[in-house]
Amino acid sequence: MGNKQTIFTDEQEPYCSLLCRLHGRFHELAPHLVPMDYTDDPDVKIPLTLIVNMPELKENPFRNRIVESFSEDGLGNLSFNDFVDMFSVLSEMAPRELKAIYAFKIYDFNVDNYICKEDLEKTLNKLTKEELTPEEVNLVCEKAIEEADLDGDSKLSFADFENMISRAPDFLRYRTLVTEIIDMWSQA
Amino acid sequence: MADEQRSTSFQRLSSDSTVSTGSDDSYEYYQTDIYEQLPSTLTKRRWQQVEQTYEVGSCEYDLLPPSIDRDPHQPLNMLPLCMQEKRNLRDRRHQERLRIGFWASWRQSQQIARRRLREQVGRFFSGLLPWKHTLHKIEGRFGVGVKAYFVFLRYLICLNLLNCAIITGFVLVPSLYHKSWEDYKSDNKSILHIFLGSGFLEGSPLFYGFYQKIPLFFHTGMGTILFLSLIMIVRRMVVGYKHMWLMGKHFSLNVSYKVFYGWDFCIQDPQAASLEHSFIRNELKMDLEEQRFRQKVSERSMKQWACLYFLRGILNFVVVVLLCGSFTLIYYAIISAEKKESFHWTVKLLMNYLPPITITVVNFLLPHVFSRISMFEDYFLTTQLNLTLVRSIFLKLGTLAIYIIFITIQNNTCAENEFGKEMYKLTIFQLLACFCNTFLIVYLKRLLAEKYPSSKLARMIGIQEFVIPLNVLDLVYSQTVTWVGVFYCPLLPGISTIKLLAIFYMKKFTVMRCCVPAQRLFRTSSSAVLFHFMLLLGLIMSFVTIGVNSIRSDAGCGPLGNDTMYSVMDKFVKTLPISAQTTISYITSEAFIFALILAEIIILTSFVSHGRANRKTIERLKDMLVMCSSDKRYLVKQHSTWLRQRYRSSETEALGK
Numbered sequence: 001m002g003n004k005q006t007i008f009t010d011e012q013e014p015y016c017s018l019l020c021r022l023h024g025r026f027h028e029l030a031p032h033l034v035p036m037d038y039t040d041d042p043d044v045k046i047p048l049t050l051i052v053n054m055p056e057l058k059e060n061p062f063r064n065r066i067v068e069s070f071s072e073d074g075l076g077n078l079s080f081n082d083f084v085d086m087f088s089v090l091s092e093m094a095p096r097e098l099k100a101i102y103a104f105k106i107y108d109f110n111v112d113n114y115i116c117k118e119d120l121e122k123t124l125n126k127l128t129k130e131e132l133t134p135e136e137v138n139l140v141c142e143k144a145i146e147e148a149d150l151d152g153d154s155k156l157s158f159a160d161f162e163n164m165i166s167r168a169p170d171f172l173r174y175r176t177l178v179t180e181i182i183d184m185w186s187q188a
Numbered sequence: 189m190a191d192e193q194r195s196t197s198f199q200r201l202s203s204d205s206t207v208s209t210g211s212d213d214s215y216e217y218y219q220t221d222i223y224e225q226l227p228s229t230l231t232k233r234r235w236q237q238v239e240q241t242y243e244v245g246s247c248e249y250d251l252l253p254p255s256i257d258r259d260p261h262q263p264l265n266m267l268p269l270c271m272q273e274k275r276n277l278r279d280r281r282h283q284e285r286l287r288i289g290f291w292a293s294w295r296q297s298q299q300i301a302r303r304r305l306r307e308q309v310g311r312f313f314s315g316l317l318p319w320k321h322t323l324h325k326i327e328g329r330f331g332v333g334v335k336a337y338f339v340f341l342r343y344l345i346c347l348n349l350l351n352c353a354i355i356t357g358f359v360l361v362p363s364l365y366h367k368s369w370e371d372y373k374s375d376n377k378s379i380l381h382i383f384l385g386s387g388f389l390e391g392s393p394l395f396y397g398f399y400q401k402i403p404l405f406f407h408t409g410m411g412t413i414l415f416l417s418l419i420m421i422v423r424r425m426v427v428g429y430k431h432m433w434l435m436g437k438h439f440s441l442n443v444s445y446k447v448f449y450g451w452d453f454c455i456q457d458p459q460a461a462s463l464e465h466s467f468i469r470n471e472l473k474m475d476l477e478e479q480r481f482r483q484k485v486s487e488r489s490m491k492q493w494a495c496l497y498f499l500r501g502i503l504n505f506v507v508v509v510l511l512c513g514s515f516t517l518i519y520y521a522i523i524s525a526e527k528k529e530s531f532h533w534t535v536k537l538l539m540n541y542l543p544p545i546t547i548t549v550v551n552f553l554l555p556h557v558f559s560r561i562s563m564f565e566d567y568f569l570t571t572q573l574n575l576t577l578v579r580s581i582f583l584k585l586g587t588l589a590i591y592i593i594f595i596t597i598q599n600n601t602c603a604e605n606e607f608g609k610e611m612y613k614l615t616i617f618q619l620l621a622c623f624c625n626t627f628l629i630v631y632l633k634r635l636l637a638e639k640y641p642s643s644k645l646a647r648m649i650g651i652q653e654f655v656i657p658l659n660v661l662d663l664v665y666s667q668t669v670t671w672v673g674v675f676y677c678p679l680l681p682g683i684s685t686i687k688l689l690a691i692f693y694m695k696k697f698t699v700m701r702c703c704v705p706a707q708r709l710f711r712t713s714s715s716a717v718l719f720h721f722m723l724l725l726g727l728i729m730s731f732v733t734i735g736v737n738s739i740r741s742d743a744g745c746g747p748l749g750n751d752t753m754y755s756v757m758d759k760f761v762k763t764l765p766i767s768a769q770t771t772i773s774y775i776t777s778e779a780f781i782f783a784l785i786l787a788e789i790i791i792l793t794s795f796v797s798h799g800r801a802n803r804k805t806i807e808r809l810k811d812m813l814v815m816c817s818s819d820k821r822y823l824v825k826q827h828s829t830w831l832r833q834r835y836r837s838s839e840t841e842a843l844g845k
Contacts, residue, residue, distance in 0.1 A: 046440065059461035060453060107448065120447065127450055128469045139479075140472055144444040150810060151817035162446055 014039040019084070026083050029054065046075030046083075055067075061126040062106055066090075096165070104161050115156040117141050197264055220828040226820075317342070322696065323563075328460045330705045331467060332452075333656050338692070340660060340719075341582045344667055345688045347420065351413045351674065358409030359402070359678055383616060384540055394612070396604040403756045410675050411736075417671065418727055425720035439633055446471055463705055495612050498638065500565050507561060507579055512553060514550040514583065515590050521546040522594045541612070544617040551665070552621075555580040555658050577657055579714060581722045584665045585729065589773035592672065592733055603677045611673025611680065612654045618666055619687045626694045634702040653706040654699050654795070657715055664719055668726025674735050 027034045030046045048067050057063040067076045070086040080088070088094060100113050105111075109119045120141040124132070133139070148164045150157050220547045223229060319342060327335040381389055392398060399406050450468045455461050488496075525542045538545075558579045595610050596603065638645045655687060669702050670684040761772055774780055 030503050040502055059455050059458055061451065061465075080512055097674060103448070124447060124472075127447065127465070129465050130467075133474065136476055140443055140447065141340065143479075144447050148444045149247040153821070154816055161448075164448070173282070 022084055022087060023080065025054075026080055045071075045077040045079045049082075051076070051078055054117065061129075062123075065106045065109065069102060074111065097162075100162055100165050103156075103165075104158050113158065117145060117154070120144055132178065204770075220824055221831070222827050225826050226824075228686055261579075271605060301696075319692075326696070326699060327452075328455065328457060329463075330654065330703075331463075332697060332698060334654055337654075337656050337663075338661055338695070341688060341692055341695070344663060345685055346418065347667075347690070348670065348681045348685040348688060351417070352679075352685060354413050354416070355409055355678050355681060358412065359406050362402045363393070363399045367390060380537060383537060384609070384613070394677060394679050395608045395679070397602055399678070404760055406678075407756075410678075413674060413681075414671070414727065414731065418724075421723050421727060425717065425724060428716045428720060443472070443475055446475070453546050457835060474569070477689050481568060496566060503565055507558065510554060510557065511579075511583060511586065514554060515586060517550065518543060518546050518587055519594065522591065526598070541613060541617060543591060544614045547614070548590065548617060549620045550587060551584055551662075552625075554583055555661070558583075573657060574715060574718060577661065580658070580661055581718070581725075584661065585668070585722070585725060588665075588668065588672070589729065592729075596733075596737065607737070608673060608676030609668060612677050612683070613682055614669050615666070615673070615680065615687060618669070619690060622691050622694055626698050630698050630702050652703050654703045656706075659695070660715075660719055661722070664689075664722050664726070667723060668729065668818045671727055671730040672733055675730070 026046070027036060029050050033046060034044055035042055048064065048071075050069050051057070052063040057066065058067065064076065066086070067078060068074055070082050070089075071078050071084065089098055104115070107115050107119060107123050109122050110116070121137055124137050124140060145154055145156065148160050150160045150163060151157070191825050210498055213385075221666065285296065319338075324333055326338060389395070446468065450464075450471070452464060455464055517619055521542045525539050555576065559572075559576045562579075563574050565572070565575070591610070591614075592607075595607055597608070633649050633652060636643075637651065638651065666684070668689070673680045760770060764772075
């Protein structure tokens with residue numbers, strides 16, 4: 001299993017197996033890049049193209065945006081910490097607020113902290129595989145913004161988005177990639 | 189009306205702005221100097237930086253956006269920071285904990301332990317739920333609506349199991365303890381008796397007559413079951429209603445919900461993914477359809493409205509006629525079933541089962557007729573569905589009520605036993621009907637469609653979809669029958685549990701093997717309230733039945749014997765100590781009950797007025813937000829215009845010099 005105990009403190013022993021499994025998944029994505037031994041905390045990043053082929057992400061229309069929003073350089077290259085972060089947020093145990101923050105980042109294609117009409121159009125096209133007519137897309141985007149926009153600037157800020165989420169009863173269910181419980185931070 | 193106000197203020201906003209509202213303008217707005225200096229922009233920037241600083245160590249806890257609760261004991265997994273930051277925060281918290289006193293740190297650790305215990309207990313209970321894998325598979329292939337049906341079925345199984353456990357503890361065990369076994373006559377045991385509930389089953393624990401010496405236990409047990417069911421149903425109904433209210437009336441038209449929450453992230457199968465894509469596409473297309481329909485409705489002329497109302501009146505009349513017809517049919521079935529002369533045993537069985545057969549056939553056919561009728565009435569799709577559901581609910585509860593009334597009217601020795609038998613027969617027949625429907629109708633249709641796909645018959649039958657609302661209504665109806673019958677046939681929840689388990693597997697077979705995924709995703713939100721309301725009505729019906737029957741109490745059979753309920757309670761109260769007796773007499777006096785009702789009315793009124801005031805405040809705050817935002821934009825624009833003018837004038841001055 002390797003000498004990975006140095007990353008964990010004593011309290012994290014129960015989560016050791018979970019982290020080892022995740023590390024196994026990380027390793028099998030790029031065996032030549034990822035070392036089995038993380039004692040010296042190497043700075044290894046896996047490119048976007050390898051990560052989006054994971055079975056959990058392959059069929060997701062937002063897979064590129066998901067990986068980009070968890071990477072620190074914004075281009076989709078994930079280190080192991082980012083990888084665990086991603087699975088932690090997208091697991092069953094992550095709280096609603098955290099999922100909302102990342103969901104907002106995923107839908108914000110031009111990364112300007114607002115979901116504008118163009119972002120919505122791209123979202124819609126990815127959702128429907130571009131099978132709606134441009135006129136229908138336009139109508140749907142306008143209606144969505146009209147419903148959710150609270151401060152009248154015809155863009156959705158995070159506050160607008162969060163307000164919309166608070167009214168949805170099953171938001172949590174739709175944002176769960178894995179049903180394993182990745183809850184390493186319950187110690188503190 | 190609040191919606192219209194909001195939309196007009198939104199329009200006012202876009203027409204009021206001094207310059208064109210093209211994208212150039214907003215680009216300018218967000219690039220101005222003063223915009224960069226606004227406090228709201230600065231907070232957002234700092235938050236972004238925190239996310240991206242990966243270097244170890246000195247990130248400031250203060251840089252989190254103000255909306256995040258600054259509670260130092262907030263669990264780390266709730267914070268939107270990257271892993272490295274969380275690790276640093278955890279180390280810092282550890283150090284802090286070493287600095288504060290013993291008492292405070294003990295309290296903190298107790299809080300954390302309690303929270304973790306709660307989480308673990310929650311996880312344990314959700315892990316106990318059976319059939320998770322099956323439900324996940326069904327969700328992947330057929331969508332959320334069909335899964336909701338199976339989740340509801342599982343909920344009913346658990347409810348019945350709980351009721352069964354309570355009955356065993358409160359009723360069965362004490363009566364078995366009291367009962368002397370010499371009284372138990374075992375006659376000829378034949379299959380016929382199992383179906384009819386007669387013969388050896390008559391004196392068995394199945395029916396009311398068995399429980400002779402334990403009036404208090406019996407009634408307490410039954411009361412517990414019914415009140416527990418009432419509490420669970422009301423709670424479920426209130427939660428569902430709250431969601432519906434929060435989401436606004438036309439939630440199914442809420443497009444933003446579909447765009448942002450439409451995709452289920454758990455999908456890994458390419459087939460399921462393409463299914464989900466087509467679901468979302470159809471939903472959105474249907475929403476646009478409904479919008480166009482609304483447009484059309486608002487443009488209807490007077491003459492069209494008159495024609496439409498006339499048509500709707502006629503169709504409603506047809507529905508009423510159908511309902512009355514079915515009620516009369518059931519009446520005749522009950523009358524003819526009374527002549528239970530001993531013919532050949534098959535005829536006897538058929539005669540005994542004639543009322544349940546009629547009821548089941550009527551309940552099966554008429555809802556489909558209703559859904560056809562509602563197609564002609566030119567309503568929105570959701571209204572059509574709800575109207576069909578309301579009519580079907582009326583049909584099912586009505587037939588059950590008529591059946592109960594006619595059974596109670598008949599004069600029998602030990603009427604409670606007869607009543608219990610009828611409910612028992614109804615339950616057994618429902619199971620048989622489901623079995624026949626699954627294997628003889630649905631499966632055969634599917635086989636026909638598969639073997640001879642191009643034959644005329646197959647094309648006439650068409651492909652089968654799992655019609656969720658009518659199936660849920662069946663479940664609700666069977667639960668109503670169980671509740672109505674539990675008082676007279678105490679083992680009915682147990683039988684019901686077995687029946688529901690069988691139905692689970694049969695429906696699973698139907699869905700997986702014989703149905704194709706529906707093209708329209710069924711959103712359960714608005715109809716869920718109707719289903720829970722029907723459950724509640726069923727429970728009320730059982731209360732009423734028990735009340736009426738206990739008033740016209742018969743002689744001799746069952747736990748009460750020759751006493752009434754009132755005299756039994758009286759005897760029990762006299763055995764309690766004096767202080768308890770005086771307390772009970774105060775509680776049951778008129779003055780106390782009057783005061784209680786008055787207090788409830790006052791509390792309700794205060795809640796309602798509170799809610800109304802809150803709603804008005806929300807509207808006012810929304811308008812204020814729009815106004816403040818437009819003020820901000822105006823000010824920023826003016827400021828940048830003024831700056832530019834000053835810059836230009838200072839330039840021309842410099843050039844001039």
